[in-house]
Amino acid sequence: xxxxxxxxxxxxxxxxxxxxxxxxxxxxxxxxxxxxxxxxxxxxxxxxxxxxxxxxxxxxxxxxxxxxxxxxxxxxxxxxxxxxxxxxxxxxxxxxxxxxxxxxxxxxxxxxxxxxxxxxxxxxxxxxxxxxxxxxxxxxxxxxxxxxxxxxxxxxxxxxxxxxxxxxxxxxxxxxxxxxxxxxxxxxxxxxxxxxxxxxxxxxxxxxxxxxxxxxxxxxxxxxxxxxxxxxxxxxxxxxxxxxxxxxxxxxxxxxxxxxxxxxxxxxxxxxxxxxxxxxxxxxxxxxxxxxxxxxxxxxxxxxxxxxxxxxxxxxxxxxxxxxxxxxxxxxxxxxxxxxxxxxxxxxxxxxxxxxxxxxxxxxxxxxxxxxxxxxxxxxxxxxxxxxxxxxxxxxxxxxxxxxxxxxxxxxxxxxxxxxxxxxxxxxxxx
Amino acid sequence: xxxxxxxxxxxxxxxxxxxxxxxxxxxxxxxxxxxxxxxxxxxxxxxxxxxxxxxxxxxxxxxxxxxxxxxxxxxxxxxxxxxxxxxxxxxxxxxxxxxxxxxxxxxxxxxxxxxxxxxxxxxxxxxxxxxxxxxxxxxxxxxxxxxxxxxxxxxxxxxxxxxxxxxxxxxxxxxxxxxxxxxxxxxxxxxxxxxxxxxxxxxxxxxxxxxxxxxxxxxxxxxxxxxxxxxxxxxxxxxxxxxxxxxxxxxxxxxxxxxxxxxxxxxxxxxxxxxxxxxxxxxxxxxxxxxxxxxxxxxxxxxxxxxxxxxxxxxxxxxxxxxxxxxxxxxxxxxxxxxxxxxxxxxxxxxxxxxxxxxxxxxxxxxxxxxxxxxxxxxxxxxxxxxxxxxxxxxxxxxxxxxxxxxxxxxxxxxxxxxxxxxxx
Numbered sequence: 001x002x003x004x005x006x007x008x009x010x011x012x013x014x015x016x017x018x019x020x021x022x023x024x025x026x027x028x029x030x031x032x033x034x035x036x037x038x039x040x041x042x043x044x045x046x047x048x049x050x051x052x053x054x055x056x057x058x059x060x061x062x063x064x065x066x067x068x069x070x071x072x073x074x075x076x077x078x079x080x081x082x083x084x085x086x087x088x089x090x091x092x093x094x095x096x097x098x099x100x101x102x103x104x105x106x107x108x109x110x111x112x113x114x115x116x117x118x119x120x121x122x123x124x125x126x127x128x129x130x131x132x133x134x135x136x137x138x139x140x141x142x143x144x145x146x147x148x149x150x151x152x153x154x155x156x157x158x159x160x161x162x163x164x165x166x167x168x169x170x171x172x173x174x175x176x177x178x179x180x181x182x183x184x185x186x187x188x189x190x191x192x193x194x195x196x197x198x199x200x201x202x203x204x205x206x207x208x209x210x211x212x213x214x215x216x217x218x219x220x221x222x223x224x225x226x227x228x229x230x231x232x233x234x235x236x237x238x239x240x241x242x243x244x245x246x247x248x249x250x251x252x253x254x255x256x257x258x259x260x261x262x263x264x265x266x267x268x269x270x271x272x273x274x275x276x277x278x279x280x281x282x283x284x285x286x287x288x289x290x291x292x293x294x295x296x297x298x299x300x301x302x303x304x305x306x307x308x309x310x311x312x313x314x315x316x317x318x319x320x321x322x323x324x325x326x327x328x329x330x331x332x333x334x335x336x337x338x339x340x341x342x343x344x345x346x347x348x349x350x351x352x353x354x355x356x357x358x359x360x361x362x363x364x365x366x367x368x369x370x371x372x373x374x375x376x377x378x379x380x381x382x383x384x385x386x387x388x389x390x391x392x393x394x395x396x397x398x399x400x401x402x403x404x405x406x407x408x409x410x411x412x413x414x415x416x417x418x419x420x421x422x423x424x425x426x427x428x429x430x431x
Numbered sequence: 432x433x434x435x436x437x438x439x440x441x442x443x444x445x446x447x448x449x450x451x452x453x454x455x456x457x458x459x460x461x462x463x464x465x466x467x468x469x470x471x472x473x474x475x476x477x478x479x480x481x482x483x484x485x486x487x488x489x490x491x492x493x494x495x496x497x498x499x500x501x502x503x504x505x506x507x508x509x510x511x512x513x514x515x516x517x518x519x520x521x522x523x524x525x526x527x528x529x530x531x532x533x534x535x536x537x538x539x540x541x542x543x544x545x546x547x548x549x550x551x552x553x554x555x556x557x558x559x560x561x562x563x564x565x566x567x568x569x570x571x572x573x574x575x576x577x578x579x580x581x582x583x584x585x586x587x588x589x590x591x592x593x594x595x596x597x598x599x600x601x602x603x604x605x606x607x608x609x610x611x612x613x614x615x616x617x618x619x620x621x622x623x624x625x626x627x628x629x630x631x632x633x634x635x636x637x638x639x640x641x642x643x644x645x646x647x648x649x650x651x652x653x654x655x656x657x658x659x660x661x662x663x664x665x666x667x668x669x670x671x672x673x674x675x676x677x678x679x680x681x682x683x684x685x686x687x688x689x690x691x692x693x694x695x696x697x698x699x700x701x702x703x704x705x706x707x708x709x710x711x712x713x714x715x716x717x718x719x720x721x722x723x724x725x726x727x728x729x730x731x732x733x734x735x736x737x738x739x740x741x742x743x744x745x746x747x748x749x750x751x752x753x754x755x756x757x758x759x760x761x762x763x764x765x766x767x768x769x770x771x772x773x774x775x776x777x778x779x780x781x782x783x784x785x786x787x788x789x790x791x792x793x794x795x796x797x798x799x800x801x802x803x804x805x806x807x808x809x810x811x812x813x814x815x816x817x818x819x820x821x822x823x824x825x826x827x828x829x830x831x832x833x834x835x836x837x838x839x840x841x842x843x844x845x846x847x848x849x850x851x852x853x854x855x856x
Contacts, residue, residue, distance in 0.1 A: 067714075071788040074795065123754070124731070237575060352513065352515055359465040424679075425575075430675075
């Protein structure tokens with residue numbers, strides 16, 4: 001990608017810098033190469049819980065003060081735990097970014113895991129899971145992942161299983177932190193309004209003295225090939241049915257990933273790097289399911305991941321129609337694509353859409369910082385820079401071949417969310 | 432270390448033109464990326480909906496993109512999606528909003544489509560029926576959504592039935608089936624027009640190019656029957672609290688929404704109330720409420736307060752998602768924080784921190800085209816003046832502790848709250 005520089009500090013920490021002077025703002029990202037895919041049974045959700053604990057402070061930046069310090073400087077900050085990584089960011093007015101650099105350097109090694117804080121956070125995390133459980137789609141998603149991945153760590157939700165959230169201990173969390181939070185397991189990125197030489201010097205000053213740790217031994221269990229269609233049914237109160245079909249898909253580093261990304265764009269509409277979607281009303285599945293009034297909406301998901309993950313399609317079944325109808329209509333479209341009927345015009349359109357969506361994703365520094373760190377985690381920051389070029393290079397024959405290879409019934413999990421009815425809702429008032 | 436090319440949007444770098452038919456166009460050039468954003472409003476919000484037709488403004492906005500005199504549904508969406516562009520229209524309470532984005536080279540196509548859907552919709556019956564089905568499916572789903580149900584119960588009890596804020600902007604399972612194509616046509620005829628329309632363009636285009644692109648497509652639009660904004664009825668103060676419990680089977684968490692009527696964006700004490708609200712439930716990971724409810728007691732994943740602001744007296748409320756066993760304790764603690772806010776001035780430190788936050792945070796809102804467009808649109812629609820951003824710091828730093836206390840006392844009465852809870856038994 002143009003004007004990105006990559007550096008490796010003596011302790012192994014990878015540094016990516018990109019100057020962008022369009023606004024007086026800088027985004028600072030620190031990504032650790034640990035996510036829910038590496039969690040063992042009994043410790044599911046530990047990466048996410050550790051992420052929460054990182055906001056509880058250090059000796060230098062006490063808990064309760066951190067948020068105020070960032071806000072006082074006009075910054076915004078947050079963190080995200082994914083299947084493949086745990087990442088933290090601050091986006092600040094550029095002349096205040098030093099606070100973010102100091103804060104992240106400190107909590108890379110000195111986070112406190114106070115027992116009382118761990119217990120208080122346990123209820124917050126369980127509350128977060130319960131908030132998700134209020135959505136029927138969460139239950140379907142959890143069951144779909146568990147069915148699609150029998151062996152690999154992608155089989156559990158990032159938030160973790162309820163039983164593990166109830167039983168994990170302070171020491172479990174602290175050990176996880178110590179094993180994975182170290183400079184040689186981190187990628188840091190700055191994008192924004194700064195001078196690269198000055199920024200690199202300051203990063204060296206703050207981070208190079210943090211000792212490297214023993215390279216983490218990641219818990220990994222490759223998923224064996226699927227040998228037949230799997231089906232799950234989830235029943236929840238409500239009146240809306242959902243259908244989800246998920247095919248095992250290649251890792252982001254596989255050239256086939258780009259072919260399936262284009263298939264997704266043609267089937268269910270484009271989604272760009274950085275999440276800037278546009279409408280999908282000319283996509284094949286919208287026409288086949290929503291225009292025929294079998295579905296109220298349809299969308300696809302094809303996210304870049306370290307290990308092979310899923311290409312999934314989710315359908316909201318329209319009131320008055322059935323899951324059987326929706327699945328039959330979807331299957332018909334899948335079979336058409338598998339028979340090789342994608343046209344050059346459709347492919348060209350998907351490529352133009354990708355170019356536009358890429359432009360949207362490069363408007364802000366926060367999104368760029370994320371994508372550079374994210375791509376470096378699974379391959380190289382250049383993956384992001386080459387995104388449009390690599391999509392553009394895909395041929396019609398390659399797309400059709402990928403559709404044949406990946407969209408096989410034997411390679412998929414089909415999920416039904418069956419609503420059990422709208423009875424039982426009551427409203428009462430007390431003055 | 433920092434040397435940004437961006438200067439704060441202001442009279443010196445925002446081009447502003449009023450077209451002959453009354454449309455206001457504002458353009459800000461930003462060549463940092465190859466894209467362009469358009470954003471705007473017109474006076475076609477849900478305040479015009481009669482109770483029996485709740486959802487009419489929203490359905491009209493949603494149906495604009497379903498077919499025009501020049502393009503059918505497919506032609507509209509193919510024109511946009513073929514170039515990776517997007518246009519959307521939706522109805523808020525007072526205004527209908529539109530939004531579009533494309534590569535800068537495709538701005539003429541973007542404005543072409545926008546102009547066509549705003550001016551020449553035909554509301555084809557089959558498309559309207561399809562849209563109706565999608566809306567009904569969404570409404571059916573939301574009947575079981577605890578956040579939606581708590582928020583609806585809160586608003587329905589905060590505002591009397593005669594007030595437009597009482598109604599669901601998106602309509603209900605009863606009103607949506609009753610809306611007809613002639614209703615949509617009549618709403619469009621009455622409220623869509625050049626008067627009050629504001630359009631902001633931001634991106635890799637010159638101001639002149641953007642203005643002429645808009646002028647060529649929208650300056651000849653006239654609507655002699657276009658209606659005015661409907662004045663809002665006054666609101667009586669509540670004298671006592673009211674609690675509404677919505678029981679929804681199969682849920683594991685309860686959502687709580689509680690509060691009262693807050694300031695409009697035009698209120699003199701809006702900024703003071705905003706800073707007071709920040710201290711209450713925003714600043715430093717959700718303010719005082721976040722500190723007690725989330726950090727100290729571990730009761731909730733989220734707990735915050737917000738002021739809706741806008742063109743009328745929207746709510747000032749607190750929202751939290753908690754385990755059902757913790758609902759009463761959460762409500763009690765939130766009430767305690769409301770009492771504290773209206774009983775004693777905030778600390779000097781709190782005030783300074785929040786002033787610093789609000790003024791320091793401004794550049795972050797200008798990080799991308801969408802953010803810049805949003806700031807400029809607010810300046811224009813609320814009559815804040817194009818120098819608003821440039822004067823913002825002085826305005827915030829003039830606020831005193833007593834201003835915040837007075838604003839909190841003006842709007843918040845912990846003894847007369849509406850408290851809505853939606854969750855399992």
